[in-house]
Amino acid sequence: MTEILQYVHKDGLFHRLHPATKILFIVVVALVSLLSLDIGFLVVVLAALLALALAGSVLREVLQQLTLILAMSVIFILITLITLPSGEVLGYLLPGGFLPITTGALFAGVLLTLRFAILIIAFQIFVITTQPRDLVNTLEQMKVPVDYNLMFLIALRFIPTLQLEAKKIHEAQLARGYNPGTGFIGRIKSVAPVMIPLVSNSLSRANVLGLTIDMRGYRTRARTPLRERRFQSVDWMAIVLLVVALAIFVYTSFFPGPG
């Protein structure tokens, strides 16, 4: 079973960056991908991200998201075909002239997919290269309330646990002759035997989790500044590059030069 969104212990380019630098990285990438309407440019950004992932030796982990991204892209394009028809008609989804495939809708769908892929990959790089403890400490220094930090930390931490738990429950119910259902309605109807134990077990686990957090004093005590991560030259370089890239992007996109 592959684990989603878990920190991977390595010594790569991104692992050496300060969490705050990586947060800036995400913000810049998000801004650029959300503001740009140029598909060619977004493809370049995506390729750059993958190149960075390769340089940071986390490309394999990042590519695990490929199925999710492909699935979402199909859904996005279907939705835009149905809801945003515009431009030339290239053909029809259903025979008899139903659901036209238009250039405008295709453009919007591809644009959404690219943005989505870029955001997912940037976030993925951030999460798998940052130790949760560093993240919590950095967010704390940025004056984010500790309860919100812990929420974020726990949400990430329990993804693989829930995956495993869901698998065990599914197997237990299969052994009782449970039919996972076919078709959309069937699947919805057959959710209860898996979801109810999953949610009930998680709730009782949440109780122990809360007690543990308080008994270890995460919420109340001041921290010993043990391993203060300092900004290093590589951080300053990254920050300068990010700011310059953002500036160039803003300048070329919003202040078209003469001619």
Place this chain on the structure above:
Amino acid sequence: MIELEGVSYAYPRTGRDAISGISLFVRPGECIMITGPSGSGKTTLCMAAAGILEHEYGGEKTGKVTLFGKNVQDYQGISDISGHVGMVFDDPEAQLLFTTVEEELLSALERRGLSPEEVKTRLDAVMEITHLTSLRNRAPHALSGGQKQRVVLAATLVLGTDILILDEPTAELDERGTDSIISILRDLKARGKTIILTEHKFARFRDLVDRLVVLEEGRIRSMGPPDSISGDDYVKGVIYPDFTGIRDFSIPALPSDRPPLLTTRDLEFMYGEVSALRGVNLSIQAGEFIAIVGENGSGKTTLIKHFIGLLRPTRGEVIVDGKDSKNSSVADLAHSVGLVFQNPDHMFFADTVEEEIAFGIDNLGIPDKDTVMEKVLQETGLTHTRSLYPRWLSRGERQRLAIACVLAMQPRVIILDEPTTGLDGREAREIMELLKHLQRDGRTIVMVTHSRQIAGECADRIITMEEGRIISDTARGA
């Protein structure tokens, strides 16, 4: 150090005392074991002693808990108390929050107001005591059960408290894991820590325990040094699982040339790159009572999942009741094989015990639903719980309900994974008696267990597994 005076407590909206009139004085350096049937208040008592009930739970409280001469009410909350008492809960998974072992320990250490040098010294010392040094960069949630338990224990030890409270630290561990926890606790006791723990495996902890507290329905039934109270029949039933007579159940003799019910031929199975079964040849006949033993990771659970088609052979074949598992669905095989998983809470989703049992009956279309239901409820001793919510039952009752759910599907073979986890001696015996009754009624029983005692005293044939192979297969009297 800790003093409880006439402590009673009822959880909100239950209207029934979970513990009642408990008075207990814990001396420095002492090791106290709290034991009793499931649902007798062991965990509640731990939480009362740790001040958790006072500060974190509503409900009805009476009596007084004093910690280091100060009423627990006067502490500012459990993070204040946690400077004096460390508690390890029974679910390690819920107590592991971080992504490496070292980070798990550091994150707790960094909040104690120590200097960076002290943090480093204490971290190294605790990792040494709990044998975690070589695992420091591993992800805690991906470790084995025994290793996880050690990380959770270490994360509590780094707090440096004099008192440690442990709720069922070895319940889900095999022999090796249990041994390692015991040796760590022995070491801690020698260093002067006061230890309170709840356990079912008294025999294993015997030389560690100074005082035994035996609970019965929320009250202290008996308390004192183990030797002075173990004469009492109730205490004996709880602390010493006793299976005498189980094997002498009269079982109708069956012809020895009957065809095998479960067969594996050169069964191999790989999880990705990892070889879990390396050539298993096994034949089980109808009416046998078999125990499969072996350490965690020896392939026991992987093997039994093949009998109901949850896993398919990588190589070799598995024949179940004449059906090749390759060409049969899990639902097909469920007509012949019932599998009871280790944790009953992975299956309960219905609102009542009856509905829970009906799920399997309806799925397989078993005829005579009402008759089957009555028979199963009666066989498992759950008739009085039929309209209760399954998750409110005690662990012993939940285990029996899990068996009932499978039994109702009328399988010829019942396979159980660790059916006595978290049960006291008497409850474990009840489960074994139930299985023996089922065998007498013509069913075949296969159980996976860590306990050599249960295997040796209950089963007719013991199969031992190691590293994906069967290393011994012996029948009683053979």
